[in-house]
Amino acid sequence: MRALMFGWEFPPHILGGLGTASYGLTRGMAEQPDMQITFVLPRPWGDEDQSFLRIVGANSVPVPGRGCIEFSGRYPDNLLEEIGNYEAVAAELARREDFDIIHSHDWLTYPAGATAKRLSGKPLVIHVHATDFDRSRGNVNPTVYAIERRGMDEADHIMCVSNLTRQTVIDKYGQNPMKVTTVHNAVEPLADADSFVKHPRKDKLVTFLGRITMQKGPEYFVEAAALVLRRTKGVRFVMAGSGDKMAEMVDLVARRGIADRFHFPGFMRGRQVQELLADSDVYIMPSVSEPFGISPLEAMQVGCPTIISNQSGCAEILQHAVKTDYWDIEAMADAIYAIVKYPALYRSLSVLGKEEVNNIRWYDAGLKVRAVYDKVLNNR
Secondary structure, three states, X not given: OEEEEEXXXXXXXXXXXXXXXXXXXXXXXXXXXXXXXXXXXXXXXXXXXXXXXXXXXXXXXXXOOOEOOOOOOOOOOOHHHHHHHHHHHHHHHHHHOOOOEEEEEOHHHHHHHHHHHHHHOOOEEEEEOOOHHHHHOOOOXXXXXXXXXXXXXXXXXXXXXXXHHHHHHHHHHOOOHHHEEEOOOOOOOOOXXXXXXXXXXXXXXXXXXOOOOHHHOXXXXXXXXXXXXXXXXXXXXXXXXXXXXXXXXXXXXXXXXXXXXXXXXXXXXXXXXXXXXXXOOXXXXXXXXXXXXXXXXXXXXXXXXXXXXXXXXXXXXOOOOEEEOOOOHHHHHHHHHHHHHOHHHHHHHHHHHHHHHOOOOHHHHHHHHHHHHHHHHHOO
């Protein structure tokens, strides 16, 4: 089985969960002995792991009449122009590559996948990692919505990272339920999980780690922190990441009078992430709308008790995480306080959570994707 995949991120150069998921899924799928994956990126950096797939840089594929096109490899101000250029490259790849099926990750690559389908006659599967309804709290960008809708309409099958996202695709994008399948994300195994240790200290540490944007609900984390600090001063809070609400959160922390207990270390990646999570007593993801959310699984991998919003896709599969509504700051604060004050609860969530996520494997997700491939090809 030869898959031509279109993606936008791939480790170690990632800006969000898309790259992490793309890596984990392709690595899991590559364990199938007959699986061959060609993964197209706008601009590879040269240090990507190609031991289990082949990476093609769109910036190195000559387009007739244009030559090789420059890509930023990020999310620039001219993103729509880059999406169009990526589609032009996909047209060329559709003519020169050998493949059985096309797989497009996220809305940025749907036009590329649709064009490759039209030119090659091969089936298209798209992977919905998020929709603009998630990113915008309902204030949808009509241009982005149109790209998403077109990709879904032209796809032979749609895979979603959660039932929550699947329902959005059906209800908001008018897709036939028979055409939409849920394939939950997983987590990459940590071979050296035991090397991440908690450093002894007087204060407990509660961590938010992710994009500091409207979708992730950072203000609810700050408000819950303020409530906790009314009950005890023995807790510190970390908001790791970057985003357009960073300045607003710094201001909110100051207005709540908790700046001396709050830290903003900025964007973190790789081992830094695991070290921070392992050193934390609680990890919290208060997302307003989270299609899946891999970071709670990463926290549980290193034994960090986790609180997640009911409005996240990972809540569908995690049993040993505390769940609250994103807006319920009192419930969030109660959960934080209980975990940091009651050692038995901390130990239970730490041990059982780690056991649980160690059985949520990308290999199994890859088998589900393969089943979708086989179904689509058999139905043609």
